[in-house]
Amino acid sequence: MASPPSPPPPSPSTPPEHSLPVRLRLTGDDSLSDAVDALFLGRFATGEQPHAHSTSLDRVKPDATLLPAGARVLRAVREDDRSALLAEGEGWTVLVSRWNRGADVTVTATGPELAERVLKEAVDGARDEPEPQPDNVTMGFWYVSPRRGPYRTTRRIGAGAWEEIRPNYTAPVAQAMDRLMAVTPEDITGRLLLLHGPPGTGKTSALRTLARSWRDWCQVDCVLDPERLFGDVGYLMDIAIGEDEGTEKGRWRLLLLEDCDELIRGEAKHSAGQALSRLLNLTDGLLGQGRNVLVAVTTNEDLERLHPAVVRPGRCLARVEVGPLSRPEAVAWLGREEGVGRDGATLAELFALRRGTPAAELPDQRAPRPGLYL
Incomplete structure (x- = not known):
């Protein structure tokens, strides 16, 4: 018996909302904000408002509504870590999603000019721009959000000039950092910057000042979840390949990974799987080719405990062991x-002593921590 004929394909003139109906199902795992998001999609999916414009703001003024004049609120949800607002006007709909100090604003409309105009009106004057300070530097922060996926936000952080903080480091470290602070793009050979040494010796402070010294040609981004970065290929590609909003073409980027002991110690290849290989590939492998990306790693490990592939000649732009100040240097710093x-x-000990903490109460920052070494 002959098979029944297949149904004819949709006509080219068939509206997409008819050829591919949109159905949304909410479950117990969905939040009220998810329901508002689903409602917002309706007019765009049916073609009633086929044009959409959106933008993200890292910092929003607390009193900004992010709504155009005359907006009529349809739904409003406030949760612990997020709020959602759905509003409409003549020929347009706006969804405002807010979290902490940031927000996403999306507008659908009957025409592209209307969508652009409504969005511009919604965010006009809403961005909270702190007054730039000469001792501040803009730093990016990457992390994976459960709702948004890989995400980058920025903030301005305090960073002292190198001349001001140079006495915080012992003479060999200060001399090594002198050379590093003066690096320009023409001086770059290796792509890995390694700062190692005991906790409390000022590794992070030095990197903040490095961000200030390099700010004319390099954007510094701190990865808040480095253990996830090299275990998630999609996350790694977003950071290594994707263009960062607001970063000028040709500008270098320095990815800062703090306290990555497990990633780069001698047994890392066995314990971290492909994570170490991906780090090395980013610094001088195919992944890093054609990308102006540097990677800075801080660790409390001793140099001899690090994986030989990490410290091999030619891979490191700089390898600095940041140790405690000698007794004469510490006495000169403290003044007693x-x-x-x-x-x-x-x-860290010197700052504690300056604040009046008795020496007997200071923890030994250089003693091995329980469970750190086998």
Whole structure:
């Protein structure tokens, strides 16, 4: 018996909303904000408002409504970490999703000019721009959000000039950092910057100042979840390949990965799987080719405990062991001998002593922490 004929394909003139109906199902795992998001899609999916424009704001003024004049609120939800607002006007609909200080604003409309105009009106004057300070530097922060996926936000952080903080480091470290602070794009050979040494010696402070010294040609981005970065190929590609909003073409980027002991120690290849390989591939492999990307790693590990592939010649732009100040240097920094041990002191110990903490109450920053080493 002959098979029944197949149904004819949709006519080219068939509206897409008829050839591919949109059905949304909400479950117990969905939030009220998810329901508002689903409602917002309706007019765009049916073609009633086929044009959409959107934007994201990292910092929004607390009193900004993000609604155009005359907007009529249809739904409003406020949750612990997020709020959602659905409103409409003549020929347009707007969805405002807010979290902490940031927000996403999306407008659908009957025409592209209307969508653009309504969006511009909604966000006009809403962005909260702190006054730039000469000792501040803009730094990016990457993380994976459960709702948004890989996401980058920016903030201005305090960073002292190198001349001001140079006395915080022992002489060999200060001399190595002198050369690093003066690096320009023409000086770059290796793509990996490694700062290692005990906790409390000022590795992070040095990198903040490096961001200030390099701000004319390099954008510094801190990855808040580095253990996930090299285990998630999609996340890694977003950071390594994707263009960052507001970053000028040809500008270098420095990815800052803090406290990556497990990633780069000697047994990392066995314990971290492909994570170490992907890090090395980003610095001098195919993944890093054609990308102006540097990677800075801080670790509390001793140099001899690091994987030999990480410290091999030619891979590192700089490899700096940041240790405690010697006793004469620590005494000169503090202005007195009281509280300074015979082996000197870390920067964290010196600041604690300056605040009046008795020397007997200071934790030993250089002692091995339980469970850190086998």
